[in-house]
Amino acid sequence: MEVRLGEPFKNALLGRTEVEFKINFSGASPKRDEIIKALSKKLNIKPELIVLRNTNSVYGSHLIKGKVHAYEDANKLREIEPKFIVKRYIRGEISGEEEKKGTKEGEEAKKEA
Numbered sequence: 001m002e003v004r005l006g007e008p009f010k011n012a013l014l015g016r017t018e019v020e021f022k023i024n025f026s027g028a029s030p031k032r033d034e035i036i037k038a039l040s041k042k043l044n045i046k047p048e049l050i051v052l053r054n055t056n057s058v059y060g061s062h063l064i065k066g067k068v069h070a071y072e073d074a075n076k077l078r079e080i081e082p083k084f085i086v087k088r089y090i091r092g093e094i095s096g097e098e099e100k101k102g103t104k105e106g107e108e109a110k111k112e113a
Helices: 031-043 074-080 083-088 095-112
Strands: 002-005 009-010 016-023 050-057 063-071
Touching: 002 031, 016 031, 016 074, 031 050, 031 063, 050 083, 063 074, 074 083
Parallel strands: none
Antiparallel strands: 002 016, 009 016, 016 063, 050 063
């Protein structure tokens, strides 16, 4: 898998770097986790701080184009990204807690009805 990065845009206000990328691959399309690991090596940043915002595979070729946000710290990621994306990328920390809360509230509502 060959990773090529575009010109990084440092967004100081949001505490992140936004980068467009292209990945050439052979065989089956790489999974999200594989793409994130490859990008983290190329950007020299922890995989937990990378969010894939957009990925498009080009029909008939082994090429994926996309955009990634690389955050300076996990707190900024939690503040800025939508909750469903935070759940997707920070497994266990946030998603597990919210799921437990949601099931307890749902059970209490059923008992009252």
